[in-house]
Amino acid sequence: NAGVTQTPKFQVLKTGQSMTLQCAQDMNHNSMYWYRQDPGMGLRLIYYSASEGTTDKGEVPNGYNVSRLNKREFSLRLESAAPSQTSVYFCASRATGISYNEQFFGPGTRLTVL
């Protein structure tokens, strides 16, 4: 199993450009999450999807949209990138059914907005 994969690994955007970060998992997990991590900080939840067809806001949703395309894929879109969105973005997934199941994280996408 590849686990959680993210594309691209690195991206540089200019202010105002748009892009979509892709995330896929092959563990048949119901729940998926998007986090951002700024330098020297812990991760902050942007959006999550408890199950296919549902999405909810996390701590810092402003400036982002998400799509749960199917059970495997959960994408994060920046419609008009801003320098404040320069960060490392992590996707995670989690099995449900057992309430304390852990989250599995992808390797991250490093985004710079100029």
Place this chain on the structure above:
Amino acid sequence: DAKTTQPTSMDCAEGRAANLPCNHSTISGNEYVYWYRQIHSQGPQYIIHGLKNNETNEMASLIITEDRKSSTLILPHATLRDTAVYYCIVRVANTGKLIFGQGTTLQVKP
């Protein structure tokens, strides 16, 4: 979710036990204690979790005080590869959301 307090940084000699403390004085009865670590900007990795009993797995041990207001993660024989940021997180069992603090940077030294 309850907030946690951890020291900013700790050092440990290679081969010795690393004991990482965490305070969670406002923890509720249905909240679990989770530990994750992040090695050099990789994605966080799950280590262990517990509710009120002490727990042990192949990676670490988790000691939770009887009043559940604090816990300690123990890496029994730290190696250089255990150098990482360690996050203590408290969350309600039936939600998937994790709230990360700034964690403890553990430096294992030769």
